[in-house]
Amino acid sequence: MKVGPSNSNTSPVKMRSRSLSGDSREERANGWDAFSQTQRKWIFVGVCVELFLGQLGFAIFAPFFPQEAASKGVSSMTLGWIFGVFQVVAVAFTPITSCMFSTVGPTKLLNISSGISGIANILFGLTWYADPGSPFTILCFATRVAGGIGVSMQMQIGYGMLPSLFEDDVSTSASVVETVIGVACIVAPILGSSLYTIAGGSQGQGYVMPFVLLGCVQCMFGLAMMLWFPTLPSGSSSKLNLGSFSRWALLPFIICILTAASIEYSAPTLQLFLSVAPFNYSVSMVGAAFAVMSILYTLLAVIVGKLDDRFEGGQAVPLMVFGLVLTGIGYIAMAPASWMQLLVPLEVGEPGLWIGLCCVSAGSALGLIPTYGNILKYAKQADASDRANATSALFNVSYGLGAFLGPTLGGMLSNYFGIAGSYSGFGAFCVGAAFLVFVLHLCSPKLAMSGYSASEPFLGRA
Secondary structure (H helix, E strand, O other): OOOOOOOOOOOHHHHHHHHHHOHHHHHHHHOHHHOOHHHHHHHHHHHHHHHHHHHHHHHOOOOOHHHHHHHOOOOHHHHHHHHHHHHHHHHHHHHHHHHHHHHOOHHHHHHHHHHHHHHHHHHHHHHHHOOOOHHHHHHHHHHHHHHHHHHHHHHHHHHHOHHHHHOOOHHHHHHHHHHHHHHHHHHHHHHHHHHHHHOOHHHOOOOHHHHHHHHHHHHHHHHHHHHHOOOOOOOOOOOOOOOOEOHHHHHHHHHHHHHHHHHHOOOOOHHHHHOOOOOOOOHHHHHHHHHHHHHHHHHHHHHHHHHHHHOOOOOHHHHHHHHHHHHHHHHHHHOOOHHHHOOOOOOOOHHHHHHHHHHHHHHHHHHHOOHHHHHHHOEOOOOHHHHHHHHHHHHHHHHHHHHHHHHHHHHHHHHHHHHHHHHHHHHHHHHHHHHHHHHHHHHOOOHHHOOOOOOOOOOOOO
């Protein structure tokens, strides 16, 4: 049964573009009319550089930290928590950051985030001088918490300004942000492993150099932003209302959690898996594996974003579901456990590894890129800036939850079932979850939404 005004003949796939186009009048009221299209592009460049540096801090230690942490007495389970705490802090801090977006303003938040992230990275590098065991572990947790706070600010600003900066091309602009993050994830393992080797590896200052150098660059960029960056308009409300979404926003919310978890699941264990037989990869080769994953993700992110915008969000869920299936197949191919080999003719080796890495990367792009625009479609806030701010917060919360659960469960399950058993089980879970999500999608009232804009409740005021 159709819900809403009976005289509407608007196609549901056009709803997102209509609602976003209408936001341009609200942008003028919110102060964005003071910035030309060229100025907006330069603003976006500045924000992207900030995001790039922040994501370097998140991914730069992946090729060497598991091995170095093990030498400091850190278990695989604790290692997963060290990887994951970064994201759980980002989730917990997102509502605060969202409110600060309106009260403090995005420009000051960017400056603050540069200082916090830079100092946190410098201190993380200095944890190497702590005693093994609890002192080292506690200091790693503390500095990762601080880094998570800084990145949560950057992500909230980066995604919160997309509708104002790019209007209708939300998925394309989101894919640009994800491309920047992807490039950071390409550069980070290569840069980290290179600096680690140049500084003497485990016998020298290999652990310290990458973090201290990156932290100094972030602090200097923050000072440059203080001098150059203009004062940007903020939302009209200082209160964040994540409840002002249609209940069907839960669908992209859940998909985002699952996809983010799949992206980060292998982070604490892939280096350990590749450093032993049959691979016996060096730190540089592990960095190359991470880089290949990021390169493929980055290339596909823009394509998926443009494809989603071309269909005006109408095929977002099928794209995301296909991404989950591809990701699950990738994890199974990377490390088929003995019980999985009874079901499919696979074995642990380089062909399966590289096919699996490519499938996980492609599936991640398909699963993640459409989620932001799909969540925005269900936002019900009256003001365009508040709608974008709330969507950014919900997206960052969902991604952060997944990015926390991924490495945490990856480390814990690998500790109990072995890395191959953990990867195969997670791959099967992704395929099963994709099936359930698609069934829910078929039950969603897509055709009933056609009479509503994004600022109105799709399913009534239940």
